[in-house]
Amino acid sequence: MLDGLRPIVGTTGDIVVYPSSGTGAWEAALVNSLSPGSRVVMTGAGHFVELWSALAERLGYRVQRLSSDLRRGVDADRLCDVLAADREHTIAAVCVVHNETSTGVISRLADIRPAIESAGHSALLLVDAVSSLGSVMFDHDGWGIDVTIAGSQKGLMLPPGMGFNVIGRRALAAQAAAPTPRAYWDWMPHLEANRNGSFPYTPATNMLVALDVALEMLADEGMVNVAARHERHAQATRAAVRAWGLDIMSVDEREHSPTVTAVVVNEDDADDVRTVALEQYNMSLGAGLGALARRVFRIGHLGHLGDGELIGALGGVELALRRCGLDPRPGVGAAVDVLAGAAN
Numbered sequence: 001m002l003d004g005l006r007p008i009v010g011t012t013g014d015i016v017v018y019p020s021s022g023t024g025a026w027e028a029a030l031v032n033s034l035s036p037g038s039r040v041v042m043t044g045a046g047h048f049v050e051l052w053s054a055l056a057e058r059l060g061y062r063v064q065r066l067s068s069d070l071r072r073g074v075d076a077d078r079l080c081d082v083l084a085a086d087r088e089h090t091i092a093a094v095c096v097v098h099n100e101t102s103t104g105v106i107s108r109l110a111d112i113r114p115a116i117e118s119a120g121h122s123a124l125l126l127v128d129a130v131s132s133l134g135s136v137m138f139d140h141d142g143w144g145i146d147v148t149i150a151g152s153q154k155g156l157m158l159p160p161g162m163g164f165n166v167i168g169r170r171a172l173a174a175q176a177a178a179p180t181p182r183a184y185w186d187w188m189p190h191l192e193a194n195r196n197g198s199f200p201y202t203p204a205t206n207m208l209v210a211l212d213v214a215l216e217m218l219a220d221e222g223m224v225n226v227a228a229r230h231e232r233h234a235q236a237t238r239a240a241v242r243a244w245g246l247d248i249m250s251v252d253e254r255e256h257s258p259t260v261t262a263v264v265v266n267e268d269d270a271d272d273v274r275t276v277a278l279e280q281y282n283m284s285l286g287a288g289l290g291a292l293a294r295r296v297f298r299i300g301h302l303g304h305l306g307d308g309e310l311i312g313a314l315g316g317v318e319l320a321l322r323r324c325g326l327d328p329r330p331g332v333g334a335a336v337d338v339l340a341g342a343a344n
């Protein structure tokens, strides 16, 4: 299974699989690659980078938040400036949430390692790919990532309950030198046991059986086709939202998420739309999180999703918008046009 996972992550390196949610995989990445009290830069904006920062602070790391506009991805130039100013190289790691699930903004990861290098800095690069992996082309090795963090419940199409750390060579070396107390999350017992096809403690066997099937499905469709399908569904969703006359949270064409679209409405309307969608159409839309509570609802379009299901979901949203009196213009047809055009 690890061999099946490697091409999806774009690595020839090591992968550790935990019976955990994505939050556990966040903690694992930090306690393995950093020494106690290390300084880390948390870049980008959104609910999940805030949660990851809070977790790192609770573990005693010195977190420097490099916030950006909630509607945009990580600013690589600003990151470069911050690292260049750190002449003593006290910053041990840069942490990035690739696809901010709360805003529907995907950062341009390929720009991050070059920014670190142009600052002449040695920081590790830790990336949360929880809501991008398995849905977009991902290049852990090529993008110079040291640890990629993922979970089972999004692009991998599984129930929640499995977390991943993908580990580069620099991160392994950092782990050997980092005296952080760690036990359950320690990479080493996993890597040793995995060599013999086993685990250091009871793995989530039910999840492994499911992962085997998910990897086969992704391999059958081909990752390039999976990524193209997600891109097409995201484009169709945006076409519907724009036709309704509503605003998309993400503002840069290069940073629209292929997996989730956050739709901005007037204060308090978002939860009305979500309630009606759930009660009338048995359809669960994502809530606005953190600073976006009540102002945003989110349409997820990832994983095992076909064109017809997407059109059905967008039809449900349009009905809910009308029932809530938001008076949308017809939008589903615009999504159909995108899907039909792309199919041609």
Ligand code: PLP
Residues within 6 Å of the ligand: 021, 022, 023, 024, 048, 097, 099, 100, 101, 128, 129, 130, 131, 151, 160
């Ligand atoms: N990171 C991102 C981008 C997420 O979307 C999530 C959850 O949705 C997490 C981290 C946290 O993962 P979990 O809820 O599985 O602990």
